[in-house]
Amino acid sequence: MESTSCSCGIHNFDIKRETVSVSDFVQILAYVANARLIWNLCLTGKSAIQHALHSHYRAITDINWHTQDPDVVVSTGIDSWLWAWDLRTPQKPIMGQYTSTVTSYSCLMPLFARPLLFQWYVYSLLLRFDDALSHPCNQLAVHRSSGIARTATYLPHPT
Amino acid sequence: MSISPSYRDLVLAACVHPLIYPLCLDFPPMQRRNGLFIIDLNAPSDVPRFLPQGGTWNVADVQWNPHPARAEYIISTSSEKL
Numbered sequence: 075m076e077s078t079s080c081s082c083g084i085h086n087f088d089i090k091r092e093t094v095s096v097s098d099f100v101q102i103l104a105y106v107a108n109a110r111l112i113w114n115l116c117l118t119g120k121s122a123i124q125h126a127l128h129s130h131y132r133a134i135t136d137i138n139w140h141t142q143d144p145d146v147v148v149s150t151g152i153d154s155w156l157w158a159w160d161l162r163t164p165q166k167p168i169m170g171q172y173t174s175t176v177t178s179y180s181c182l183m184p185l186f187a188r189p190l191l192f193q194w195y196v197y198s199l200l201l202r203f204d205d206a207l208s209h210p211c212n213q214l215a216v217h218r219s220s221g222i223a224r225t226a227t228y229l230p231h232p233t
Numbered sequence: 234m235s236i237s238p239s240y241r242d243l244v245l246a247a248c249v250h251p252l253i254y255p256l257c258l259d260f261p262p263m264q265r266r267n268g269l270f271i272i273d274l275n276a277p278s279d280v281p282r283f284l285p286q287g288g289t290w291n292v293a294d295v296q297w298n299p300h301p302a303r304a305e306y307i308i309s310t311s312s313e314k315l
Contacts, residue, residue, distance in 0.1 A: 134310045137296055144300030147308055161306065 129157040129167055235297040238304050243272045245281075246295040246309055269295065269309060 132153040140146035145161045146168070158169040235244050248267045249257055271282040298306035 134294075137294055137308050137310050139296060139298050139300070139306075139308070141299070144298060144303035144306075149310070 129159075129170065130155060235295050235307070237297050238299050238301045241274055242297075243274060244295055244297055244307055245270045245272065248286075269307065 130149065130151040130153055132151055134149050134151040136151075137147060137149040140148065140158075143160075146158055147161070148156065148158045150156045154172055156169075156171045157167045160168045234246070236242070237244075246269055266283065266285065268286040269284040271284065273279060273281075295307060295309040298304060298308070
């Protein structure tokens with residue numbers, strides 16, 4: 075990998091910059107409780123913020139990239155909303171759904187087989203087909219105890 | 234923490250909570266900065282690339298785009314307003 079050096083001019087000292095991938099154009103998305111910021115490191119000014127997006131009105135609990143579409147990202151939060159954004163059209167989200175009154179703690183997209191979006195609530199696991207990030211196809215009541223599930227994961231596909 | 238699709242770089246999210254920030258003033262500036270550190274695993278002892286984040290925030294999560302075609306994207310969350 076080619077390595078370059080430049081000055082970011084932050085706090086009066088230089089910061090080494092290296093190319094981190096095939097491109098030296100790096101964008102960072104910073105999701106705040108009720109705002110999302112798209113960062114472009116190619117901007118040389120004080121701020122590298124390229125876009126500011128607004129969706130969640132409470133804290134975000136999980137974010138994940140779409141497994142099929144590299145430009146789509148989904149997030150969920152304490153406000154129970156599930157939002158999906160396409161970086162090619164950052165002006166507005168491509169999907170937003172509110173399906174439960176309880177906190178949503180996790181949203182997952184398996185890296186294999188059928189594209190499903192798992193949305194993990196306090197007491198239930200919501201399965202969504204993500205053909206168009208459509209309505210939930212199934213909801214499983216997996217936690218009936220008093221415990222709170224804060225995260226979820228998936229097993230590797232056997233093949 | 235998240236890894237790039239090429240498995241070459243790590244991104245670490247770091248923050249200092251505003252309540253304890255005054256207690257950290259004796260630390261070198263690099264050790265009390267809010268933002269993302271990108272570590273090159275081919276040269277882990279080098280100074281990491283730092284991406285500053287202004288304001289008071291607490292990093293909750295960071296995810297590198299797993300698609301090689303969009304390896305330039307990283308997403309991070311924050312639990313406080315800027």
